[in-house]
Amino acid sequence: xxxxxxxxxxxxxxxxxxxxxxxxxxxxxxxxxxxxxxxxxxxxxxxxxxxxxxxxxxxxxxxxxxxxxxxxxxxxxxxxxxxxxxxxxxxxxxxxxxxxxxxxxxxxxxxxxxxxxxxxxxxxxxxxxxxxxxxxxxxxxxxxxxxxxxxxxxxxxxxxxxxxxxxxxxxxxxxxxxxxxxxxxxxxxxxxxxxxxxxxxxxxxxxxxxxxxxxxxxxxxxx
Amino acid sequence: xxxxxxxxxxxxxxxxxxxxxxxxxxxxxxxxxxxxxxxxxxxxxxxxxxxxxxxxxxxxxxxxxxxxxxxxxxxxxxxxxxxxxxxxxxxxxxxxxxxxxxxxxxxxxxxxxxxxxxxxxxxxxxxxxxxxxxxxxxxxxxxxxxxxxxxxxxxxxxxxxxxxxxxxxxxxxxxxxxxxxxxxxxxxxxxxxxxxxxxxxxxxxxxxxxxxxxxxxxxxxxxxxxxxxxxxxxxxxx
Numbered sequence: 373x374x375x376x377x378x379x380x381x382x383x384x385x386x387x388x389x390x391x392x393x394x395x396x397x398x399x400x401x402x403x404x405x406x407x408x409x410x411x412x413x414x415x416x417x418x419x420x421x422x423x424x425x426x427x428x429x430x431x432x433x434x435x436x437x438x439x440x441x442x443x444x445x446x447x448x449x450x451x452x453x454x455x456x457x458x459x460x461x462x463x464x465x466x467x468x469x470x471x472x473x474x475x476x477x478x479x480x481x482x483x484x485x486x487x488x489x490x491x492x493x494x495x496x497x498x499x500x501x502x503x504x505x506x507x508x509x510x511x512x513x514x515x516x517x518x519x520x521x522x523x524x525x526x527x528x529x530x531x532x533x534x535x536x537x538x539x540x541x542x543x544x545x546x547x548x549x550x551x552x553x554x555x556x557x558x559x560x561x562x563x564x565x566x567x568x569x570x571x572x573x574x575x576x577x578x579x580x581x582x583x584x585x586x587x588x589x590x591x592x593x594x595x
Numbered sequence: 596x597x598x599x600x601x602x603x604x605x606x607x608x609x610x611x612x613x614x615x616x617x618x619x620x621x622x623x624x625x626x627x628x629x630x631x632x633x634x635x636x637x638x639x640x641x642x643x644x645x646x647x648x649x650x651x652x653x654x655x656x657x658x659x660x661x662x663x664x665x666x667x668x669x670x671x672x673x674x675x676x677x678x679x680x681x682x683x684x685x686x687x688x689x690x691x692x693x694x695x696x697x698x699x700x701x702x703x704x705x706x707x708x709x710x711x712x713x714x715x716x717x718x719x720x721x722x723x724x725x726x727x728x729x730x731x732x733x734x735x736x737x738x739x740x741x742x743x744x745x746x747x748x749x750x751x752x753x754x755x756x757x758x759x760x761x762x763x764x765x766x767x768x769x770x771x772x773x774x775x776x777x778x779x780x781x782x783x784x785x786x787x788x789x790x791x792x793x794x795x796x797x798x799x800x801x802x803x804x805x806x807x808x809x810x811x812x813x814x815x816x817x818x819x820x821x822x823x824x825x826x827x828x829x830x831x832x833x
Contacts, residue, residue: 437734442650443692446755447786452690453753463720463737465695478753482660482690484651489673493656493824506671522645522671523735537749541661541686543654 384456386473386557388414388591395590401583402503402572404512408433409560412593415469416557417568419476419532421584423548425571426531427485427505429524430460430468433563436520438464442481442527452537453478454529460558468564473557476550480535482543485509485528486573495575508569530571531556533578545576603802607634607782609795610717612726614779616641617772619832622680622805625780625798627744630764632796633785634743635693635719638668638676639777644732646672650689650739656820660749662687662741665817667773667824674828675821676776678814680805681769684762688742691755693719694786703793716793722781730777743768744798745785757787771805771814773828 390396398420399405409415417426432438444461446452454460456474459467484490485505492500506525513520532550537543572583602621606628607613617623625634640646649671653659657666664682667675679687699718700706706716720737727736744766746758770778784795808815808825815825 441692441739443690443739444695446690447692450755450787451753452749452755463734465697482651483655484649487652487671487673489671489827490649490652490656490669492827493652493669493673493820497823497826525671527650527739535655536751537660537690537753539748539750541659543658543660545655 383475383477384473385475386416388557390589392591393589394592396587398585398587399568399570400585401570402508403570404508405568405570405588406512406516407566409564409566409590410593411560411563413560414472414557414591415560415566416555416589417531418553418555418587418589419550420552420587422552422554423532423550423580424584424586425533425573425578426586427569427571428529428531429509429526429567431565432462432466432468433565436518436524436565438462438466439524439526440468440529446481452482454481455479467561469558469560471556472559476532476554476556478534478549479556480530480533481527482537483530483533483535485569486571491575499575502574503572505569505571508572509567512567545578547577548580599803599805601801601803604799606797606799607780609782609797612722612779612781613800614726614729614777617677617776617778619772619775620804620807622769622771622803623778624767624769624801624803625743626767627762627764627796628799629796630762632744632762632782632798633788634798635723635740635781635783636743637723637738637740637779640670640676641775641777644730644736644777646670647736647738648676654689656824657818660690661746662689665813667814667821668741669824673824674831675773675824677770677772678808679768680771680814681767683766684744684768686746686761687768688745688747688785691742691745691747691785691787693723693740694783695720698786717783717795719781719783719786722783723779726779726781742785747787755787757785757789773808774831
């Protein structure tokens with residue numbers, strides 16, 4: 373069964389060309405990235421090598437206490453998975469961004485980010501030392517130096533990750549449905565701060581046991 | 596839970612908030628008095644509230660998208676805040692979130708204290724924020740919540756549907772504190788409840804002292820992950 377059929381959504385490509393982007397950056401495997409995106413700008417994440425989880429948080433750039441809310445986002449669209457048309461909603465009900473193109477088909481927002489502590493629970497107490505998303509998130513917000521802390525690291529989006537829920541209420545980590553070159557593109561509906569951890573997890577198949585780089589691109593707002 | 600005396604019993608009125616530091620070794624029973632109740636809940640380590648209930652870690656450690664007896668609620672620090680030690684319902688919702696002022700007004704129309712006094716329409720987000728404020732916490736501390744007594748079904752394509760009639764009068768759930776846990780509850784309606792009327796329901800809470808979880812505790816042995824979660828929690832108190 374192809375990914376497209378199981379999702380029941382039409383994959384939508386963007387008309388924007390990479391060569392017209394005003395910003396391009398490759399996030400190395402396992403690294404964080406933090407950057408502001410202005411209202412009206414388009415923001416794309418490209419899964420360069422396929423099946424790479426991109427743990428992502430967004431904040432209202434004018435008030436970091438108003439931030440992406442996984443529960444408000446899925447509640448308002450009454451659907452667990454993120455794809456074209458999904459509005460990314462904040463804790464205060466602000467629409468932060470809208471997904472406008474998606475060649476992967478669906479993205480997770482229940483699986484959260486890996487952390488040393490959750491790795492100890494999930495795999496073995498000896499896993500404490502392993503590089504994890506929360507370490508990347510914390511390093512990024514400390515270097516950003518705007519007073520953010522662990523209180524601001526909340527339930528994130530996992531772009532390109534496939535975490536289906538069964539009718540019996542089980543959470544499963546299924547094989548990825550992304551491939552090299554698949555991307556997701558969003559339009560910022562307000563000025564936002566984007567925070568990414570390009571996931572370094574080696575204990576499960578979320579990165580196909582081989583974390584790889586991803587590319588982020590930004591296009592100017594339409595005139 | 597029937598062996599030890601009830602230390603405290605109280606009714607949480609419809610659309611109200613309640614908070615308490617649930618001490619390690621005590622257990623809270625929440626009882627749906629009329630059927631169809633919804634209880635939003637968020638949980639913090641009282642000694643260090645930046646350690647708080649973590650929805651993804653709870654779900655992925657136990658491979659679940661529902662809560663019932665035998666499962667536990669994890670903090671973001673790999674520790675267990677509370678265990679679900681008893682449940683007559685079978686399904687409590689961890690994913691549906693809470694209601695907002697905009698949602699409650701769009702569903703049930705305008706409402707104000709000036710017109711309705713204490714029956715004015717409450718919403719989950721404001722109710723949580725007010726109660727959080729009493730403990731020195733605020734919007735940065737508002738995290739994903741659980742909804743006791745409610746159920747949201749998820750179809751293969753991801754569609755989420757409120758499951759009516761999930762809880763009956765007299766149904767109850769037992770939450771045992773594994774740390775000193777700041778518990779914040781509210782009895783606002785579930786955000787996906789399709790009922791056309793504003794009709795939140797009351798619940799009763801009762802508190803008992805219970806022993807420390809034994810080596811064969813059902814929550815501890817339900818999964819190897821939970822065994823490690825209890826070990827990490829017990830180490831915190833060494």
